[in-house]
Amino acid sequence: MIIKDNKMIKAILNFRAAILSLLLTLPLAANATFIATTGDGLGVFASSTSDIIATYKGNSASYSNNLYLVDGVSPGIDLFIFNNHTSSIGDTLNLGSFTIGMELIFRLEVTNTGQNYFTGAASRNPDASIHARVQASGLPSPEFQTNEVLVSFEDLYNGPFIYNDLGFSFTNTSSGHSNEVPEPTTLAILALGMIGLASRRFKKQY
Numbered sequence: 001m002i003i004k005d006n007k008m009i010k011a012i013l014n015f016r017a018a019i020l021s022l023l024l025t026l027p028l029a030a031n032a033t034f035i036a037t038t039g040d041g042l043g044v045f046a047s048s049t050s051d052i053i054a055t056y057k058g059n060s061a062s063y064s065n066n067l068y069l070v071d072g073v074s075p076g077i078d079l080f081i082f083n084n085h086t087s088s089i090g091d092t093l094n095l096g097s098f099t100i101g102m103e104l105i106f107r108l109e110v111t112n113t114g115q116n117y118f119t120g121a122a123s124r125n126p127d128a129s130i131h132a133r134v135q136a137s138g139l140p141s142p143e144f145q146t147n148e149v150l151v152s153f154e155d156l157y158n159g160p161f162i163y164n165d166l167g168f169s170f171t172n173t174s175s176g177h178s179n180e181v182p183e184p185t186t187l188a189i190l191a192l193g194m195i196g197l198a199s200r201r202f203k204k205q206y
């Protein structure tokens with residue numbers, strides 16, 4: 001009887017230990033913060049006409065930062081997406097459908113300093129430095145889908161650039177140079193330019 005009780009106590013203790021370790025690991029997994037490791041200064045581009053879903057991926061910032069989609073509803077009106085302190089990891093927002101190849105410009109508003117930083121080229125920012133990384137490949141599965149990019153912002157004027165201050169992802173997007181014109185359009189413009197040059201030369205010769 002005593003041996004049985006000891007076995008029961010051991011079983012209960014083991015069960016408690018298992019539950020405790022589960023409780024310790026679960027919040028860590030749920031709060032995992034992802035920081036993009038590549039893609040400094042790249043922009044976010046729509047890669048499909050399917051709805052683009054934004055997911056909040058966490059932060060380790062002391063400043064309170066708001067994330068907006070520039071001209072999200074109509075020109076001049078930015079769409080609020082997340083706040084790094086009040087949004088919960090895993091929160092999502094449907095941004096809607098966009099033309100393939102269109103750049104979605106995101107703005108980080110640092111409420112403590114009043115500064116605003118943008119995805120894309122350094123020239124968009126008040127300190128002329130890159131403040132966002134847009135990583136499109138090498139992201140872990142199942143936390144990220146294919147055609148999903150991870151964006152990480154840095155909120156300090158002149159850095160240091162750790163990109164740990166607001167992380168989020170977007171489905172149905174790809175990364176690219178922010179002033180880059182989508183490929184088919186570039187080719188069309190090049191083709192038109194060449195036709196123009198050819199016709200000029202043709203006219204000059206004759």
Ligand SMILES: [Ca+2]
Nearest residue numbers: 155162164165
């Ligand atoms: Ca930082």
